[in-house]
Amino acid sequence: MNKVFKALNDQTRREILNLLKEKDLTAGDIAEAFQITKPSISHHLDILSQAELVTSHKQGQFVIYSLNTTVLDDLMKWIITLKD
Amino acid sequence: MNKVFKALNDQTRREILNLLKEKDLTAGDIAEAFQITKPSISHHLDILSQAELVTSHKQGQFVIYSLNTTVLDDLMKWIITLKD
């Protein structure tokens, strides 16, 4: 859970998740949605991957990222436990 | 929401919330549950307060902290929105 909270503690990363909610996107597509450089986005995607909030697979020269809701379910359980 | 994610991005603060789930506690009670100093715990409590994850009121020389689940509800909504 540590990595999940860390990953969510950044506005850009939360927006990336929101983009991926709509549909899968390549790293390049995601980068174009922000004002920061591609290496920075790549780094954010890495942190999201480590937290398993996103998955990715290579398709030719492109890397396609997808939202992984499994971890979001775990997060929900964590919150519910806190509430009793 | 920014402050909420920030506040949750720390193991000690998440454990503080878990303690407060059981019952309200004074700052001193909370500090005793951890190996870090009282000023550090005080700082963590400040961050949790800023995120409105806890509320506090003074009772004599003691400051009593309580869990505030309202923000947790907002967090749940955020997650659900992400999942559709």
Added chain:
DNA sequence: GTAATATTTAGATATTTGTCTAAATACCTA
């Protein structure tokens, strides 16, 4: 008022983090 207890504030420091530029890697096309 003085002393004791509870908590916070102030200031310092080492670590982590988000960002950048430059370079490297991977894949495709001709």
Added chain:
DNA sequence: TAGGTATTTAGACAAATATCTAAATATTAC
């Protein structure tokens, strides 16, 4: 194989963060 596009890796740097010690504030008890 050479050149172009997509993405990541490496290294640097400023800002944010968690922690500490020392001091300040607030309350209670005598």
